Structures are given as structure tokens and as C-alpha cells.
Amino acid sequence: MSIFGNSIFGNKAPGVGNGTKNGSTQEAADSGAPVQKSDAQWREELTPEEYHVLRQAGTERPYTGEYWDTHTEGVYQCRACGTELFTSTEKFDSHCGWPSFWAPLAEGKVRYIHDRTLGMERIEVRCAACDSHLGHVFEGEGYGTPTGQRYCINSVSLRLVAKERDSDGSQG
């Protein structure tokens, strides 16, 4: 059940393991992600900050992002490709300076990569659709969330689409 228990350390994320063209364990350009764009395209579509975080696995400074303290009801999309990744239902106040969720919107929305940079063992979280960097996921920090996990996500990787109230419900 826990992503830490087996699916990350025991298996590769969906799409990574099959059809491998080479043995590289580096950042795979061939991620199997459905949304594939050239580096030049990403640079054109994203702001420099978005590009740095989403495509270069950067991290925004804590307490500077748009959503770290947001309580608006809605759905958080990937800012790079628009895929719905998280919802306000799973968002909680971690007071860490980044928007934090205890689960993604659904399994398969994000993929996980074992990240050993900076001398730490961390699990990187990427959008499964476009392979853009979102943040990291941590477990066992004592937040008391339903999963015990904290998806620590950069605001700049997300776009909140606020839930419409008293609408005719025509949106899907």
C-alpha cells in the first residue's frame, strides 16, 4: 500500500522499465510520458522560474510561492501540461513553506524517482503526463495525515483551478 513499502524501491515507476533503450539511470529523456516537448518548446511556453523548477528540478524558496498557504477549494493542475494532479481535499497545513498534500488526486497521476542528490535519500515527484518536476514526497514526519505522507510540491509547478460555487455544474 505504501509507496515507500514497495512500489518505489522495489519497482520502477510505470513506463520507466519497459522498452528501455539503454541502461542509463540518469534523468531519462525517454520517460514514456505522453506529453513530449522539446527543451526549446518548454522554454518558450514556461516562464524562467517555471522552467527552472519544472524542467530542471529546481525548488522555489519557501513561503514565496503562490499556494503554500492557500485554502481555496479546487483542483491543482500541472502548470506545464494541465493534468489534474492534486486537490484541495488532500492539502494540509504543513507550515513548511510549500503547498503540501497527503496524497495525489489519484494513483498514476504522478510518478516517483529515487533522488540521491544533495546527499539525501529523497523521492522526487513528477507529473506522469509530461514528466515535469513537482517536488518530493516524505513520510513519517508526524503530521498525522491519513497517509502519513507529505507531498511537498512547488507552487510554481501547480495551477489552482478554484471550484466554482453555485454554478450550474456544467463543468466536468
Ligand SMILES: [Zn+2]
Ligand atoms: Zn504535467
